[in-house]
Amino acid sequence: MTGLASxxxxxEAARALASVAASERLRVVSTLIRLTGDWDxxxxxxxxxxxxxxxxxxxxxxxxxxxxxLSTVARNLAxxxxxxxxxxxxxxxxxxxxxxxxxEGEKESTMPTDAFDDDRLRxxxxxxxxxLAMESxxxxxxxxxxxxxxxxxxxxxxxxxxxxxxxxxxxRAKIRGAGIPYRVPPPHLxxxxxxxxxxxxxxxxxxxxxxxxxxxxxxxxxAEEAIRLTRLVAALMPGQPEVLALLALELLQHSRAATRIxxxxxxxxxxxxxxxxxxxxxxxxxxxxxxxxxxxxxxxxAPPGPYLLQARIAAEHATAPTAAATDFARIxxxxxxLGRIAPSPVVDLNRAxxxxxxxxxxxxxxxxxxxxxxxxxxxxxxxxxTRADLLRRRRSIxxxxxxxxxxxxxxxxxxxxxxxxxxxxxxxxx
Amino acid sequence: MEYLLLIVSDPEAPAYxxxxxxxxxxxxxxxxxxxxRVGNRLRPPSDATTVTVREGRTILTDGPFTESKEWIxxxxxxxVADLDEALEIAAAHPMARFGRVEVRPVWPFE
Numbered sequence: 001m002t003g004l005a006s007x008x009x010x011x012e013a014a015r016a017l018a019s020v021a022a023s024e025r026l027r028v029v030s031t032l033i034r035l036t037g038d039w040d041x042x043x044x045x046x047x048x049x050x051x052x053x054x055x056x057x058x059x060x061x062x063x064x065x066x067x068x069x070l071s072t073v074a075r076n077l078a079x080x081x082x083x084x085x086x087x088x089x090x091x092x093x094x095x096x097x098x099x100x101x102x103x104e105g106e107k108e109s110t111m112p113t114d115a116f117d118d119d120r121l122r123x124x125x126x127x128x129x130x131x132l133a134m135e136s137x138x139x140x141x142x143x144x145x146x147x148x149x150x151x152x153x154x155x156x157x158x159x160x161x162x163x164x165x166x167x168x169x170x171x172r173a174k175i176r177g178a179g180i181p182y183r184v185p186p187p188h189l190x191x192x193x194x195x196x197x198x199x200x201x202x203x204x205x206x207x208x209x210x211x212x213x214x215x216x217x218x219x220x221x222x223a224e225e226a227i228r229l230t231r232l233v234a235a236l237m238p239g240q241p242e243v244l245a246l247l248a249l250e251l252l253q254h255s256r257a258a259t260r261i262x263x264x265x266x267x268x269x270x271x272x273x274x275x276x277x278x279x280x281x282x283x284x285x286x287x288x289x290x291x292x293x294x295x296x297x298x299x300x301x302a303p304p305g306p307y308l309l310q311a312r313i314a315a316e317h318a319t320a321p322t323a324a325a326t327d328f329a330r331i332x333x334x335x336x337x338l339g340r341i342a343p344s345p346v347v348d349l350n351r352a353x354x355x356x357x358x359x360x361x362x363x364x365x366x367x368x369x370x371x372x373x374x375x376x377x378x379x380x381x382x383x384x385x386t387r388a389d390l391l392r393r394r395r396s397i398x399x400x401x402x403x404x405x406x407x408x409x410x411x412x413x414x415x416x417x418x419x420x421x422x423x424x425x426x427x428x429x430x
Numbered sequence: 431m432e433y434l435l436l437i438v439s440d441p442e443a444p445a446y447x448x449x450x451x452x453x454x455x456x457x458x459x460x461x462x463x464x465x466x467r468v469g470n471r472l473r474p475p476s477d478a479t480t481v482t483v484r485e486g487r488t489i490l491t492d493g494p495f496t497e498s499k500e501w502i503x504x505x506x507x508x509x510v511a512d513l514d515e516a517l518e519i520a521a522a523h524p525m526a527r528f529g530r531v532e533v534r535p536v537w538p539f540e
Contacts, residue, residue: 129513131513131517177535178513178535179431179433179512179513179516179535180512180513180514181511181512181513181514185514189514
């Protein structure tokens with residue numbers, strides 16, 4: 001017992017619970033899914049156990065091992081629910097949960113020696129199974145791995161709560177109905193499956209880093225959750241260059257989060273950002289992770305993967321003392337290498353920008369001419385904004401304006417539209 | 431778990447090359463796994479007859495129930511541990527390269 005007055009005890013318990021929930025919820029929920037095979041039941045029981053802690057802990061004190069307390073309560077709730085639901089059919093499953101309470105109770109908080117024998121990793125890989133549609137993978141990861149509510153998950157996708165609920169139900173039904181195994185895939189499948197997990201994590205991150213549409217340009221909490229999860233995967237699968245590189249990339253990009261939007265909520269370009277306000281600790285952490293990724297790659301005698309190349313680009317930006325002193329020639333080379341292994345018109349566009357910034361606007365414009373042929377980019381506002389910007393830099397104002405206006409029509413977010421409108425007003429004061 | 435592999439043609443797929451058809455190797459792998467197998471090729475859709483009963487009246491139609499460029503060219507029923515094993519077997523089927531393979535869990539599951 002803490003011996004505090006009851007309101008203090010309640011505050012104390014709530015604080016302890018918040019920290020336990022952050023560190024233990026994922027482990028408890030993933031283990032319960034493995035034992036019961038029932039995703040909804042597992043999530044409900046963990047939710048109920050958290051609610052119960054909120055009433056029990058202030059009275060009886062915070063348990064010595066709060067994580068173990070939570071999993072025991074959640075498992076007992078699961079046993080009760082299974083018992084109530086169907087005495088015969090689920091007896092075997094109930095037995096599995098019951099025996100696990102005794103056998104697993106003690107070794108709870110220790111890290112497994114075999115990194116792949118971890119329920120959290122099992123959950124992440126199952127949520128990211130390639131037999132699920134990409135949007136279902138991300139939704140399941142948000143809901144089950146990160147513990148976002150259905151409403152919050154719906155908000156990420158800008159859909160209604162009801163349709164998100166439907167999507168989640170369908171995804172869980174497919175896992176069960178199609179027999180998607182709850183496990184980390186065997187080694188021969190690991191490389192291709194890890195790529196899918198990383199894609200989901202990076203999508204979560206970019207969703208938080210630069211929301212594609214709507215009014216919120218950045219959602220730092222989501223980006224931070226993605227970083228936390230990537231860190232977890234990196235800890236559970238040590239020595240994987242691409243996992244480390246993704247973590248480095250996320251940390252380096254996120255280090256600029258505070259300076260990307262000004263007080264008025266407007267977009268601040270990289271070259272105009274106050275570099276003294278970049279998160280130095282995150283940059284140091286990111287550079288450290290990048291170095292680890294490089295070291296992990298060395299003995300493999302393999303070419304760098306897409307996240308490593310992107311992390312190198314992010315590191316060039318993060319370590320340049322000023323925008324003008326940035327090594328854009330090197331960045332252009334890195335984008336060219338990225339384009340060879342992961343071809344994308346957006347990568348080509350970024351390469352054109354880097355070329356323009358190292359060799360002058362005309363060299364960039366020449367590359368853009370080739371890109372404009374790519375129908376996939378015709379409706380992409382940044383293609384038009386880039387062309388406009390390069391024309392502005394070589395002082396061809398009359399030529400730049402129509403491209404700014406086209407970009408303005410296509411820009412998906414309020415902040416980007418305000419930015420482009422400002423540019424148009426500057427160049428065309430009438 | 432049982433899965434039905436629907437072996438589907440695909441006019442867009444690379445042309446069929448008899449020398450690269452490793453169906454015997456594939457069958458041998460199935461036998462080695464003990465994934466008890468029923469399967470065969472199907473006659474072309476032109477040999478199909480579709481049966482529809484509406485308001486007690488039986489209607490017979492010449493041809494398959496959907497007109498599409500792809501058609502079901504064969505099937506295999508397999509019994510394996512989970513979807514991953516079914517997908518591995520499907521990916522090894524020669525028609526995954528010359529056409530497509532649709533993997534469908536067989537009802538009921540539990």
